[in-house]
Amino acid sequence: MNGALVIGGGPAGLMAADALLSAGHPVVLAEARPSLGRKLLMAGKSGLNLTKSEGFPAFLSNYGPAAAALRPMLSAFPPEEVMHWAEGLGQTLFTGSTGRVFPHGMKASPLLRAWLARLDGMGLQRHTRWRWTGWDGEAVLMDTPGGALRLTPPVTVLALGGASWARLGSDGQWAEIFARAGLPVTPFAPANAGLCVQWSTHMKPQFGAPLKGVAFHAGDLVSRGEAVISARGLEGGGLYPLSPALREGAPLAIDLCPDIDLATLSKRLSRPRGKQSLSNHLRKVVNLSAATRALLMECARPLPDQPAALAALLKALPVPHAGLRPMDEAISVAGGVPFSALDQGLMLRERPGTFVAGEMLDWEAPTGGYLLTGCLATGLWAGRAAAARLAACPPPGP
Structure with missing residues (x-):
């Protein structure tokens, strides 16, 4: 076949196809599931967070150890370019108080429909229920409803996702194909996952309650944000940035009063409480919610009587856990x-002409627009590199 083969119909694969088509190259896109963009649509159910509007150094820092490798891709497609791209697809956007950027409609489906219409208009050939099964020499092997295919594209972009939410298509089975081919893959591990906590029955009334106005600490990582108490533990965007440390077994501590310094907090707790219960006293003098008071009692009862000791506990409440979900x-x-x-x-150095993008790459980032921007940026980068290779090595004539 002439042109490019893109395997994977998520954001990275679609962006790679977009780059190749924009450069004038024909593209065949293969997706194993019955439809494209399934994980994108699922992410949009809670509000499609496209990117994060903030200075580039702060934005880049959220990619942790992979930031240096990702810098060129994210520099070429930074948050402001993501916004321009979405607006070019007819999406009106707004930026929330925390800098997160969303379409006004909040959903992913209007953006995906507009994007696919654009790609179809440029000549994209897309096929669903086409599953990549590996290589045979230079041939790319596909399992399709019409039978097995052997394709020999001059360039291939692999954008098969990671290994989470397998029902949406990211099942990680490609790692076995890489292993058989002798290609390196760093083992998968959960990221942006809930935390397993074994609660006592006293916490049941708090299931579904949010923890607001707190700061989470694990290892060297700190995160301000909201989490939810669930029957299985804790989950939410405020906790997810700590995944790298929690995955390694770091203890979790929660600052229940991050905007009050230790000395001021101790002074407030020294106020006479008379006949009030300690729980009611905490509610009044430091504005602790019912959920945070319940968490304090769950993890640290009996509470110390001395104001200084109690203040120290409120500033670093240890929460025993059993790791990530x-x-x-x-x-x-x-x-x-x-x-x-x-x-x-x-x-791939060992397979010239084969490019990799999106969550197949060994990087992680917290939710908040960083994940989607990373997938779009690496897809665009790989697509442009594949287009440049095609331009430099045109197919032979008849």
Whole structure:
């Protein structure tokens, strides 16, 4: 076949196809599931967070150890470019108080429909229920409803996702194909996942209650944000940035009063409480919610009588946990194809002409727009690199 083969119909694959088509190259896109963009649509159910509007150094820092490798891709498609791209697809956007950027409609489906219409208009050939099964020499093997296919595209972009939410298509089975081919893959691990906590029956009335106005600490990581107390533990965007440390077994501590320094907090707790219960006293003098008071009692009873000791506890409440939820319940994963196996264009060094993008790569980032921007940026980068390779090595004539 002439042109490019893109395998994977999520944001990274669609962006790679967009880059190749924009450069004038024909593209065949293969997706194993019955429809495209399933994980994108699921993410949009709670409000499609496209990106985060903030200074680039702060934005880049959220990619942790992979930030240096991702810098060129994110520099080429930073948050402001993501916004321009979405607006070009007819989406009106707004930026929330925390800098998160959303379409006014909040959902992913209008953006996906507009994007697919654009790609179809540029000549994209897309096929669903086409599953990649590996390589045979230079041939790419596909299992399709019409039978097995052997394709020999001059370039291939792999954008098969990670290993979370398998029912939406990211099942991580491609890692076995890489292993058989002798290609390196860093083992997958859950990221942006809930935390397992074994609660006593006293916490049952708090299931579903939010923890607001707190700060989460694990290892060297700190996060301000909201989490929810669930029957299985804790989950939510405020907790997810701590996934790298929690995955390694770091203890979790919660600052229940992050905007009050220790000395001021101790002074407030020294006020006479008369006949009030301690719980009611905490509600009044430091404005602790019912959920945070219940968490305090759950994790630290009996509470110390001395104001200074109690203040120290409120500033660093230890919450025993049993690690992150299973990988298939995670929003994303760590692990994947290491950048050392790729050249600057995200092409596999051991398989020239094959590029990798999106969550297949070994990087992780918290929710809040960073994940989607990373997938779009790496897809665009890989697509442009594949287009440049096609332009440099045109197919032979008849």
